[in-house]
Amino acid sequence: MKPRQKRLVFALAALVGIAVAAVLITTALRSNLAYFFSPSQVAASEAPKDAVFRVGGLVREGSLKRDKDGLTVQFVVTDNAADVKVKYTGILPDLFKEGKGMVARGKLGKDGVFYAEEVLAKHDENYMPPEVASSLKTAHEAGAGNATRAVVQ
Amino acid sequence: MAINWFKYASPATFYPLAGRMIPWFAWLAIILTLFGLYWGFFETPSILTDQKQYYRIIFVHVPAAWMSMWLYVVLAGWAIIGLVFNTRLSYMMAAAVAPTGAMFTFLSLWTGAFWGKTSWGTWWDWDPRMTSELILLFLYVGYMALHSAIDDTRRADRASALLAVVGVVLVPVIFWSINCPDPNQCAALHQQSSFKGVESNILLAMLVLSIAFWMYSFAVAFMRVRNIILERERNTQWVRELPEVCE
Numbered sequence: 001m002k003p004r005q006k007r008l009v010f011a012l013a014a015l016v017g018i019a020v021a022a023v024l025i026t027t028a029l030r031s032n033l034a035y036f037f038s039p040s041q042v043a044a045s046e047a048p049k050d051a052v053f054r055v056g057g058l059v060r061e062g063s064l065k066r067d068k069d070g071l072t073v074q075f076v077v078t079d080n081a082a083d084v085k086v087k088y089t090g091i092l093p094d095l096f097k098e099g100k101g102m103v104a105r106g107k108l109g110k111d112g113v114f115y116a117e118e119v120l121a122k123h124d125e126n127y128m129p130p131e132v133a134s135s136l137k138t139a140h141e142a143g144a145g146n147a148t149r150a151v152v153q
Numbered sequence: 154m155a156i157n158w159f160k161y162a163s164p165a166t167f168y169p170l171a172g173r174m175i176p177w178f179a180w181l182a183i184i185l186t187l188f189g190l191y192w193g194f195f196e197t198p199s200i201l202t203d204q205k206q207y208y209r210i211i212f213v214h215v216p217a218a219w220m221s222m223w224l225y226v227v228l229a230g231w232a233i234i235g236l237v238f239n240t241r242l243s244y245m246m247a248a249a250v251a252p253t254g255a256m257f258t259f260l261s262l263w264t265g266a267f268w269g270k271t272s273w274g275t276w277w278d279w280d281p282r283m284t285s286e287l288i289l290l291f292l293y294v295g296y297m298a299l300h301s302a303i304d305d306t307r308r309a310d311r312a313s314a315l316l317a318v319v320g321v322v323l324v325p326v327i328f329w330s331i332n333c334p335d336p337n338q339c340a341a342l343h344q345q346s347s348f349k350g351v352e353s354n355i356l357l358a359m360l361v362l363s364i365a366f367w368m369y370s371f372a373v374a375f376m377r378v379r380n381i382i383l384e385r386e387r388n389t390q391w392v393r394e395l396p397e398v399c400e
Contacts, residue, residue, distance in 0.1 A: 007237045014318060015233070022325040093274025095203055103342070120273045122342060126350040127208065129198035 036103055043082035047108060055084055055114055056103040064098055077102065077114075088116040095121035162240050164382045165391045171375040178372035185365030193358035201352075207271045210264050211355070216363040218261035221289060222324050224254035224370060228296070229321045232314035242378075244310035245385065247317060248300060249378035253370050255293035262286060273342050281330035282343040285323060292320040306385060 001009070036054035037047040047053055055077060063076035072089045075098075086104055096102060101122035106115045161167050193212035201208055228250045235243035265283065266276045277283065296313050303309035331345045348356060386392045393399070 004238060007239075011233050011237050011318070015321075018319065018322045019325075022322045025322065025326050026329045091274075093272060094205065094207075095272045096274070097203070100203070118275065120275055120278065120342065123272055123344065124201070124203040125344045125346045127201055127204075127211070127346070127355050128350065128352050129200060130202050 038079045039077055039082040039084040040079055042084050042108065042114070049108060052105060052107055052117070054103055054105045055086070056101070057084075059096070059098050059100060059102055061098045077104065084114050085112065086114045086116050086119075088119050090119070092119060093121040095123050097121075100124075162242050164242055164245070164386055165389075167242055168379055168382050168395075171379050175372050175375050178368045178375070182365050182368035182372055185361055185368060189358050189362035189365050192354065192361065197354045197358060198352060204272060207268065210268045212358050212362050214261055214264040214268060215359055216366045217257045217264065218286065219363055220366045220370060221254060221258035221261050221286065222327055223367075224250055224257060225289060225293070225317075225324055226321070228254060229317045232317040235310060235314050236318070241310075241385070242382075244314060245378050245381045246374070247314060248297075248310075249374045249381055250370070251293055251297050251300075252377070253373050255290060255297070257366070257370075258286065258290040258293055262290065269342070278342055280342045282327060282341070285327040285330050289323055289327060292316075292323060296320070 036056045039055065039057050041047055042055055047055070057077040057079040060076040060078045060083065063074075065074045067073070071091070072087070073092065074085065074087050076083045077086050078084075086106075088104065088106075096119065103120045103122070104114065104116035105118040105120075109115050161170055189212065193209060197209070199206055228247050231243045231247035231250065234240060235247060262283070265286075269278070270276050296317050299316055300309045300313040303312060331341060331343050351359075383392060383395075383398070
């Protein structure tokens, strides 16, 4: 083999090695990135005591209560299996809404309430104006209905 | 008619070619940026299902993030060609692309911080995508630092090219770092988004600005590579005979 061909083989072998490494890292990230606890895990006492950790899930509809000072809020975070009460003093992010996802960092109190130091909101994966989003949803449902009918026919 | 590509692998022939192409790319970049920004600011919905006006930073943030990854692939591609064929110009192109890639990486992190503060409630979080993008910035900086740390240009080229090639491992990791099937089961703040979920005007502005950023990258990389060529070939006859050098 000419030196140039040799280098080409080396480069290709290196690229294959890099591709394998990328696949391994990505799959490892997929399984290991749970750096937070779900309400179920908190309920099952799997979360650390007296240490800061993160809890994440959905904000239960109708659970958000504001204190008179206007800054302290209480709400329930749920994964539809277990609930955790969260207390937080501070400004909530713009995307924070009942029924939407959020992540809170803080400590679990002796009373079972999670005292959050930071509350982060999650965003929607759609970038649609509200009217389009709702009409799309109806269209999708209608379309799905038609499709089923077409298959049946 | 077959184009003799190898003719342009020589710095002496590529230098004038790059010079002729720069104005085209620069003008395209300006026109497309103005059009994309106009469309993004005035022809798109002002309120989304959950986000308000501030979502418009997407028109800089997302194209910049795409460019940061693409330019790294381009950089590594030139590095591989350089390592295999030992062509000087490939190494020069790699060196010319790196600062622009680093700039776009920084831009995506910076605009992301502003967006994150308003929407999520934090400037920074160790979300998988943000973390891997930050490592990408370190890779770009590491590439440039390694290149300038070695005095012998040929050695510097080869060593930094090797670093660039090994770093390619990061690009698919960034791309697939959003992998949570159910967003409420993971702490990742970035979420899987598909073109289907993006309103068509938003998508148009985003794609136009991506092309604009590509054109900008071509223009700037060619300007930079011309400087690198002049610097490295300064002892050759053809450089000394250039009108801009003679004067």
